[in-house]
Amino acid sequence: MSDFNDLxxxxxxxxxxxxxxxxxxxxxxxxxxxxxxxxKNAVTQRNAYVNKQHSLFSKYKVEVExxxxxxxxxxxxxxxxxxxxxxxxKVKQLSRLVRLDxxxxxxxxxKLNYIVSAINTETSLDDLNKLIIKFIVGFKDLGxxxxxxxxxxxxxxxxxxxxFFDDNDYGVMKETFEKIYFACPNIRLQLKMxxxxxxxxxxxxxxxxxxxxxxxxxxxxxxxxSNVIEKYIxxxxxxxxxxxxxxxxxxMTFLKENRKINDFLVGSPSRMKNYDLxxxxxxxxxxxxxxxxxxxxxxxxxCLALKELKQYYxxxxxxxxxxxxxxxxVAAKSQYEAKKKxxxxxxxxxxxxxxxxxxxxxxxxxxxxxxxxxxxxxxKMNEHIKKLYTLYDEIRDLxxxxxxxxxxxxxxxxxxxxxSFTSFDFLEKNFLNNESFLDKSLEDNVDEYxxxxxxxxxxxxxxxxxxxxxDITDILANKYKLLDLNVNKxxxxxxxxxxxxxxxxxxxxxxxxxxxHISIEDIKLIYDMAKVVSFKYENTELI
Amino acid sequence: MEFExxxxxxxxxxxxxxxxxxxxxxHIEYLNSNLISIEDGDGADE
Numbered sequence: 020m021s022d023f024n025d026l027x028x029x030x031x032x033x034x035x036x037x038x039x040x041x042x043x044x045x046x047x048x049x050x051x052x053x054x055x056x057x058x059k060n061a062v063t064q065r066n067a068y069v070n071k072q073h074s075l076f077s078k079y080k081v082e083v084e085x086x087x088x089x090x091x092x093x094x095x096x097x098x099x100x101x102x103x104x105x106x107x108x109k110v111k112q113l114s115r116l117v118r119l120d121x122x123x124x125x126x127x128x129x130k131l132n133y134i135v136s137a138i139n140t141e142t143s144l145d146d147l148n149k150l151i152i153k154f155i156v157g158f159k160d161l162g163x164x165x166x167x168x169x170x171x172x173x174x175x176x177x178x179x180x181x182x183f184f185d186d187n188d189y190g191v192m193k194e195t196f197e198k199i200y201f202a203c204p205n206i207r208l209q210l211k212m213x214x215x216x217x218x219x220x221x222x223x224x225x226x227x228x229x230x231x232x233x234x235x236x237x238x239x240x241x242x243x244x245s246n247v248i249e250k251y252i253x254x255x256x257x258x259x260x261x262x263x264x265x266x267x268x269x270x271m272t273f274l275k276e277n278r279k280i281n282d283f284l285v286g287s288p289s290r291m292k293n294y295d296l297x298x299x300x301x302x303x304x305x306x307x308x309x310x311x312x313x314x315x316x317x318x319x320x321x322c323l324a325l326k327e328l329k330q331y332y333x334x335x336x337x338x339x340x341x342x343x344x345x346x347x348x349v350a351a352k353s354q355y356e357a358k359k360k361x362x363x364x365x366x367x368x369x370x371x372x373x374x375x376x377x378x379x380x381x382x383x384x385x386x387x388x389x390x391x392x393x394x395x396x397x398x399k400m401n402e403h404i405k406k407l408y409t410l411y412d413e414i415r416d417l418x419x420x421x422x423x424x425x426x427x428x429x430x431x432x433x434x435x436x437x438x439s440f441t442s443f444d445f446l447e448k449n450f451l452n453n454e455s456f457l458d459k460s461l462e463d464n465v466d467e468y469x470x471x472x473x474x475x476x477x478x479x480x481x482x483x484x485x486x487x488x489x490d491i492t493d494i495l496a497n498k499y500k501l502l503d504l505n506v507n508k509x510x511x512x513x514x515x516x517x518x519x520x521x522x523x524x525x526x527x528x529x530x531x532x533x534x535x536h537i538s539i540e541d542i543k544l545i546y547d548m549a550k551v552v553s554f555k556y557e558n559t560e561l562i
Numbered sequence: 563m564e565f566e567x568x569x570x571x572x573x574x575x576x577x578x579x580x581x582x583x584x585x586x587x588x589h590i591e592y593l594n595s596n597l598i599s600i601e602d603g604d605g606a607d608e
Binding site: 023026027028029032035036039044062065066069070072073076077079080082083084086087090094544547548551 | 564566567568570571572574576577578579580581582583584585586587589590592593594596597598
C-alpha cells in the first residue's frame with residue numbers, strides 16, 4: 020500500500036494550494052483602468068477554479084463519509100441483547116424456584132399476600148372490587164373456587180360479597196357499599212381480614228398447590244432444591260459478567276455520551292486521578308507491573324464489595340430491626356404461643372357473634388327475627404373486629420421474632436436476612452413505613468431485596484457473624500489496605516460511599532473493557548468516526 | 563469519482579480515513595476562504 024502522504028487526493032490538495040496561493044491577481048503594468056480590468060478577470064478566473072475544486076472536494080468528502088459509515092457499521096460490535104434475554108429468562112425461572120423453595124409462607128410464594136396488602140382505608144370501591152376479583156381468580160388458578168361461604172367472616176363481609184357474587188355491577192356495589200358503610204365504616208378492613216382469614220383456612224390446600232408447583236417447575240428446569248440456589252447464582256453471575264464485558268453495551272456507553280471517551284484514554288487527567296486515588300503510593304503509573312496487576316485484581320474485588328456495601332446500607336434498617344428483635348426471641352416463643360391461644364379464643368367469639376346475628380335474622384332452628392338483637396350483634400362485631408385486628412397485628416409481630424429462634428450464635432448476616440422472608444407482614448411494614456421505598460410498589464421492593472440477598476457478589480454478607488459486634492466499614496477498609504489499596508474507613512462510610520463508588524466504577528469500566536474483545540482505543544476510533552458522520556444508532560437502546 | 567481514488571480510500575486504515583476526512587474538510591474551508599468578492603476587489607466572499 021502506498022504511503023498516506025502519496026494519496027492522490029492529498030496531492031491534489033497540495034496542487035490546489037500552490038495554484039491558488041500563487042495565482043496572479045494584479046499587474047503592475049498599464050493604466051489604472053487596465054490594472055482594475057486585469058484584477059477583475061483574474062479574480063473571476065480564480066473563483067471559477069476555486070468553485071470547481073470546491074465541488075470536486077465536496078464529492079470526495081461524500082465518498083469518504085460513505086466509507087466511514089461502512090466502517091462504523093462494520094466496527095460496532097454485535098448487539099447480543101436477544102441472547103442475554105434468553106439467559107435472563109433462565110435467571111427469572113430459577114429465581115422463582117428459589118422463592119418457591121424458600122422459608123416464605125405459601126401465600127407469600129403464591130403472591131396472594133400482595134393482593135390483600137393492597138387493600139387499605141384509602142382503597143376506592145372500584146379498586147377494592149378489582150382486588151377481590153384478583154384474589155378469587157388467584158385461587159381459581161390454583162383449582163380452588165371461593166364461594167359466598169368463604170366470605171362470612173362478619174355479617175358485613177357476607178352482605179357485601181352476596182351483592183358482589185349476585186351482580187358485580189358498579190352501581191349495585193356502590194349502593195351496597197353505602198348501605199353497609201353506615202353500619203360498618205370499616206368494611207374495607209373487615210374484607211381485608213376476611214381475605215387473610217381465607218388464606219389461613221386454605222393453608223393446607225395452598226401448601227399442596229405450592230408442592231405441586233415446585234415439583235412441576237423443578238422438573239422442567241432440571242434442578243433440585245439442593246442445587247437451585249447454586250444454579251441461580253451461577254446463571255446470574257454468568258449473565259452479569261457477560262453484560263458488563265459486552266463490547267456493544269460498552270461502546271454504546273460512549274457513543275451515547277453517557278461517559279466521555281477522552282476521560283478514559285491512557286494518560287487522561289480523569290483516568291489518572293481515579294487510578295491514583297486508590298494507589299497506595301498515590302501514583303498508579305509509578306507502580307511496577309506486579310504491583311499494577313495486584314492493584315487491578317484488588318480493585319475488581321473492591322468494586323463488588325462496594326456494590327454489596329451500598330445495598331447493605333440500603334437494607335441496614337431491616338438488619339437493625341431483626342437484631343433488636345433477636346434479643347427478645349426467647350420470650351417471644353412463649354408469648355407467641357399464648358397469643359395464638361388468645362386468638363383462637365377470640366375467633367370463636369367472632370363466630371358466636373355471627374351466629375347471634377343469624378339467629379336475630381330468623382335464620383336457624385327455632386330462630387326468631389329480632390331487630391334489637393340484630394343491631395346489637397352488628398355493633399358487637401364491629402368492636403370485636405377491632406380487637407381481632409390488633410391481635411393479628413401482635414401475633415404477626417411476635418411470629419417474626421419467634422422465627423429468629425432458628426438462628427444460632429454463629430449465624431451470618433445472610434442467615435438473619437433469610438429469616439425476614441418467613442414473614443410477609445414484617446417486610447410489608449418495613450418497606451411501607453420507610454420513605455425511601457415509597458417510589459416503588461411493595462412487590463418491586465421485595466423483588467429487589469430478594470436479589471440483594473441472593474446476589475452472587477455477596478461476600479461479607481455470608482461471612483460476617485451477625486451477632487458479634489462489627490463495624491463493616493472497618494472490616495472492609497482493613498481488608499483492602501492489606502491488599503495494598505489506599506482505602507480508609509471514611510471513604511466507604513454511608514455518606515461518602517457514592518463518591519468513592521463513582522471512582523471505582525470508572526476504573527471498573529476500563530477493567531471490563533480490557534477483559535473484553537474491544538479496546539478503549541477501538542472505541543475511541545468508532546466514536547470519532549461516528550461523530551464526523553453523525554451516525555444514527557437505531558435500535559441500539561441500552562438495557 | 564475516479565476508480566483509483568475510490569480504491570485508495572477503501573484501502574486506507576480507519577485512522578488514515580479519518581485523517582483524510584479532516585484534511586478534505588480543512589481544504590474545503592480553505593477553498594471557501596479563497597473566494598473573492600468582485601465588488602470589493604479583495605477579501606473572502608461570504
